[in-house]
Amino acid sequence: MSTLDLNVGPQHPGSGHMRIMVRTDGDLIVEATPDIGYVHRGCEKIAESRNIIKNIPMLCRPNIADDSHLNWSYVAPIEELQGVEVPERGRYIRTILCEINRIASHLYGMSIMAGIFSGHTTMYMFGFGDRELLLDLAEMLTGARLTFSFFVPGGVRRDLPKGFKEKLLETLDHIERRLPAIDRIFVSNPVFIERARGVGILRREHAIRLGVVGPVVRGSGVRCDVRKDAPYGVYDNVDFEIPALKEGDSLSRWLVRFEEIKQSISILRQVIRDIPKGPIARKSPIVVPKGEAISRIESSRGEINHYIVGDGSDKPYRVKMNTGSFKNLSALPFLLKGARIGDMPIIYGSLDYWPVEADR
Amino acid sequence: MKTMSVAGAFWEGVKHVFKKTFTLKHPYQKRELPDGYRGRHLLYMDRCTGCGICAWICPEKCITLVPAAEEKAYPQNPEGRFPQYWYVRCCFCHFCTDYCPTGALDYTKDYDLAEYEKELIIWSPQRLSKVPEGYEGYRTKFHGWAGVNHVPSAREE
Amino acid sequence: MTAEHSAIELDIAAIVREQLGNATQVKVDRKGRVSVIVPREFARDAAVGLQRLGFDHAIAVSGVDYRSEKRIEVVYFLSSYSRDDLTHVVLSLKVQLDRENPSMPTLTAVWESVNFFEREAYEMFGVNFEGHPNLQKLLLQDNWDGPPPMRKDLKIPELA
Numbered sequence: 157m158s159t160l161d162l163n164v165g166p167q168h169p170g171s172g173h174m175r176i177m178v179r180t181d182g183d184l185i186v187e188a189t190p191d192i193g194y195v196h197r198g199c200e201k202i203a204e205s206r207n208i209i210k211n212i213p214m215l216c217r218p219n220i221a222d223d224s225h226l227n228w229s230y231v232a233p234i235e236e237l238q239g240v241e242v243p244e245r246g247r248y249i250r251t252i253l254c255e256i257n258r259i260a261s262h263l264y265g266m267s268i269m270a271g272i273f274s275g276h277t278t279m280y281m282f283g284f285g286d287r288e289l290l291l292d293l294a295e296m297l298t299g300a301r302l303t304f305s306f307f308v309p310g311g312v313r314r315d316l317p318k319g320f321k322e323k324l325l326e327t328l329d330h331i332e333r334r335l336p337a338i339d340r341i342f343v344s345n346p347v348f349i350e351r352a353r354g355v356g357i358l359r360r361e362h363a364i365r366l367g368v369v370g371p372v373v374r375g376s377g378v379r380c381d382v383r384k385d386a387p388y389g390v391y392d393n394v395d396f397e398i399p400a401l402k403e404g405d406s407l408s409r410w411l412v413r414f415e416e417i418k419q420s421i422s423i424l425r426q427v428i429r430d431i432p433k434g435p436i437a438r439k440s441p442i443v444v445p446k447g448e449a450i451s452r453i454e455s456s457r458g459e460i461n462h463y464i465v466g467d468g469s470d471k472p473y474r475v476k477m478n479t480g481s482f483k484n485l486s487a488l489p490f491l492l493k494g495a496r497i498g499d500m501p502i503i504y505g506s507l508d509y510w511p512v513e514a515d516r
Numbered sequence: 517m518k519t520m521s522v523a524g525a526f527w528e529g530v531k532h533v534f535k536k537t538f539t540l541k542h543p544y545q546k547r548e549l550p551d552g553y554r555g556r557h558l559l560y561m562d563r564c565t566g567c568g569i570c571a572w573i574c575p576e577k578c579i580t581l582v583p584a585a586e587e588k589a590y591p592q593n594p595e596g597r598f599p600q601y602w603y604v605r606c607c608f609c610h611f612c613t614d615y616c617p618t619g620a621l622d623y624t625k626d627y628d629l630a631e632y633e634k635e636l637i638i639w640s641p642q643r644l645s646k647v648p649e650g651y652e653g654y655r656t657k658f659h660g661w662a663g664v665n666h667v668p669s670a671r672e673e
Numbered sequence: 674m675t676a677e678h679s680a681i682e683l684d685i686a687a688i689v690r691e692q693l694g695n696a697t698q699v700k701v702d703r704k705g706r707v708s709v710i711v712p713r714e715f716a717r718d719a720a721v722g723l724q725r726l727g728f729d730h731a732i733a734v735s736g737v738d739y740r741s742e743k744r745i746e747v748v749y750f751l752s753s754y755s756r757d758d759l760t761h762v763v764l765s766l767k768v769q770l771d772r773e774n775p776s777m778p779t780l781t782a783v784w785e786s787v788n789f790f791e792r793e794a795y796e797m798f799g800v801n802f803e804g805h806p807n808l809q810k811l812l813l814q815d816n817w818d819g820p821p822p823m824r825k826d827l828k829i830p831e832l833a
Contacts, residue, residue, distance in 0.1 A: 192811065192812065193810075193811060193812035193813060193814070196812040196813070198822065198829075200823065201822055201823055201827075201829060202829065205829060205831065206575065209573055209611060210573065210574075210575040210611075211575070212575070212609070212611075213575050213607050213609045213611075214575060236703075278529070285538065288538075295549075295550055295553065296550045299550075299552045299553050299554040299610065299623065300554050300608065303607075305609045305611075313614060314552065317550070317551065317552070337528055340524050340525055340528045341525045341528050341529065342525075344521045344524065344525070345521055345522065345524075345525040346518045346521055346522060347522065347525070364729060364730070364754050364755070365785050365786075366785055366786055367730060367731055367732075367784065367785065367786025367787075368786075369732075373754075378754055380754055380760070385760035385761050386705060386760070386761040449706075450706070450733075450750060450763055450765070452732075452763065459732065461732055461733045461750065463733065463735050463748070463750070465737055473737075474735075474737050474738075476733065476735035476737075478732065478733035478735075478790075482789065483732070483786065485789055486785070486786055486788060486789055515812055
């Protein structure tokens with residue numbers, strides 16, 4: 157048997173830079189090795205030489221489509237070490253921004269997989285067009301469309317502006333009206349189902365063994381979500397469900413994201429209805445006390461952890477970031493083995509791998 | 517039925533032919549930017565004391581304090597030092613604006629900052645203090661967190 | 674320290690102390706955070722014991738360089754998929770290694786997900802994981818010949 161070594165090179169349409177070295181026998185993939193590190197910037201090393209506020213924009217940049225979760229995960233251990241408690245209104249505002257970001261990020265991921273990686277641009281245009289309204293909302297709240305840097309240790313930087321509540325409810329109504337259109341073109345369409353059903357099956361025991369997180373593990377039947385397991389923010393005050401499907405193929409992972417958008421819309425409606433009045437931030441000194449702390453936040457691609465070791469100065473002694481994409485990387489060589497070349501974009505897209513987040 | 521589902525998908529696409537697009541034909545049509553948009557900075561020279569907190573908090577070290585050659589003396593700024601911005605490095609996080617203790621910096625909606633010459637991308641304090649056309653001032657209407665100051669928020673019903 | 678913590682963390686601490694013996698130090702830091710410190714010879718047995726207890730999800734692996742105390746610590750953060758009462762707990766398994774020659778047995782056979790995490794700790798701190806199936810650079814470029822970057826010896830220039 158003679159095999160061919162293919163280089164699915166660092167430049168891809170629709171994804172960041174990472175390389176997959178693929179060994180194929182005809183059309184079947186025999187072995188796939190990911191080669192990452194093309195966008196490694198050394199965030200953790202740089203973070204040790206800057207004070208904790210200066211680190212905020214840099215440590216939010218690894219995932220620009222999902223920036224508020226990275227931000228929350230960075231300031232949470234600092235608040236824990238300092239003993240500062242975020243006031244209730246601040247936590248509600250944080251949850252609002254995070255859920256807006258989750259819907260926007262899921263629309264991004266779904267558009268890339270069902271659109272660009274399937275070879276057309278319909279879903280791409282649908283998803284990104286609706287995502288613009290969410291970015292407009294975020295711009296109204298924070299001043300920036302993508303990289304907000306909105307959370308600081310102790311709270312948030314700005315309060316909700318006038319007219320935000322009405323605009324938010326209007327946007328949510330619009331997205332809810334668009335979801336059946338996406339359903340008709342993609343979820344119920346046998347052409348797309350043929351492309352994604354039964355492709356890249358990750359069974360439950362393999363998912364647990366490989367340690368994957370986020371929609372990837374929920375598409376394999378494990379109902380694991382930090383928002384329910386270890387609630388933070390206001391997630392213990394709102395009613396929502398964790399969708400989980402048991403087939404474990406690419407279509408299930410895509411459908412889990414589709415259902416999560418609906419759940420996020422419901423969370424947002426409850427949060428904006430119940431938000432209390434009060435201060436948005438507490439004073440917090442620019443110092444990291446001695447000690448260590450770890451945070452767990454559920455971002456749209458999985459669980460993010462920040463481990464911060466403090467030594468009493470204004471700079472952190474050690475910042476370790478572990479993001480959802482880096483944890484899901486171990487599923488990629490496992491799923492590609494035995495698949496066909498034509499299925500590779502769908503499998504890669506269903507994992508929603510964000511290279512910059514994995515490389516930091 | 518498979519044919520019906522495929523037909524339904526096609527019909528959904530055909531419906532879009534008759535819908536209005538929401539593409540903005542930039543630069544002939546411009547977006548309406550919200551208040552508090554993070555554009556370039558506006559310096560109020562009669563409030564700046566030259567303390568240097570903006571330069572200290574800037575993540576990209578794009579702010580330097582320079583002596584601004586002025587005949588008018590600013591009594592609150594004894595050394596006559598004002599911030600100068602190197603916009604190539606600025607990431608528009610506006611921590612400088614939020615942390616300024618006297619409120620001498622403000623947000624504007626200018627984002628079109630590209631220049632043909634390298635030297636022009638460094639904005640002197642005088643250039644920063646030119647108020648853009650039609651600008652009412654963000655800080656004068658809204659107060660945010662304001663870092664060191666903790667000005668209480670006066671927004672939302 | 675005891676009154677605020679719910680019973681489950683104290684139970685875990687007691688079971689771990691009993692199973693792993695005197696070589697380990699177990700501490701409940703706060704709600705949902707338990708830390709276990711082991712010397713390198715005991716790392717493998719501690720890992721197997723913890724996995725049998727229900728900690729089957731390795732969420733992160735981090736190295737920390739304590740230069741002034743002349744040690745490198747490799748911390749494994751563990752949680753659980755299968756046991757509902759343990760899903761909110763993060764157990765830090767800290768393995769203390771000598772800074773001159775940090776080397777410890779790999780835990781890939783216990784949790785397969787630490788494969789890539791240990792590769793990162795290897796290239797960033799210089800820790801040798803004995804028995805790792807593929808100990809190569811992951812994030813750094815192939816021709817990197819300097820010292821392990823995350824150690825405190827390597828100073829990066831201040832942004833001018």
